Amino acid sequence: MTAFAPAHLVAVYEVRSLRTDAEREEAAALVQDRQRWLTLRGLPVPARADVPALFRDPQTRPAGLFEDGKLLACMIPQRDPDLGWGEGACLFLGCFHTLPDQPDDITRLITLWASDFAARLDLPFVRTEALARHALEAEPVAALLRRLTDMGWDVRGSGPGREGDRVARLELAAERRSGLSALIGCCVHEPQAAPDDRGSA
Template sequence: MRSLNTDAERTEAAALVQDRQHWLTRRGMPVPAGTDVTALFRESQATAAGLFEDEILLACMILERDPDLGWGDGLCLFLGHVHTLPGRSDDMVRLVTLWASDYAARLELPLVRTEILAPLHSGLIDDFLKRITDMGWDVSGFGAGQTGERVARLELNAEHRPGLSVLVGCSLRDSRSAADKRSVV
């Protein structure tokens, strides 16, 4: 897992998002209607991260430390606009889940939160929610998400996972300030 810093990496992430959204649309799954997610990944001020294997981008997301979500209590690492390479979703979601739980623990945050689009009466979303709760995520409710659309609100406990670097390396820098780092013993 690493930051998407270059224009080329951000363009690759935008292309992955676009491919994933087309893949979802062909299968009758929801995609954000009111937000240009590809543009978010092209913006250099967004903290975008990507999961790579052999220099191939497998997943991308926007990371936020303790955002004002309007739901959930306490500090968290928020994974926004998580997209995976079409056809490899469950494997990538498992790796992102393990990594996010460990990364939040290293940042001394108790939780990871995210949102997934969840329109009413969607059996496909129910199947995905079942798979993701089997991975350790808890559904903390439904409501308007960051883009105003109906979402399932998900939480995952932070947990140090020694040895995870064998599966998922991480070159993201700790986003705490120098003063915060000194205060941690």
């Protein structure tokens, strides 16, 4: 959508629901590539083995960030799942993955989009979780959290995540950004309330 942009401008990026089997398969491959990249560097990956399968399932309503048709990141947006932490309703970004060896700019774009999207849904916060097997002050998670806080995220401690992994809990205030649609188009299904599916296949 470019409702706030001049008619002749087309957004450089687009966040949209993955509409076809091919797009969902591309997202599953991105997740596998990212997990392989992390493993080769001795970095943690989720204990849940079937994360790529979640992106193949249209029922999860996955979404992706695209640039000129290229998938740069994917996630599963949900409305107010039972996280066991945080007060108030939220937009939750589950299973967030970016292409390996990409700059922080992609995460910054998702941050801007998610903050605006949550505000448009009348939700006060965006929340997500980042794997943190060790203390939050230990590298490499400390460096990641520094970059995220520079983008506007607040760290809300650590503890068990939705899938049982130890995670850093992250929260971002929702904020309407009226000019953002000139940069990032948005065509995402309104997220559904998520059932508590911890431990399910």
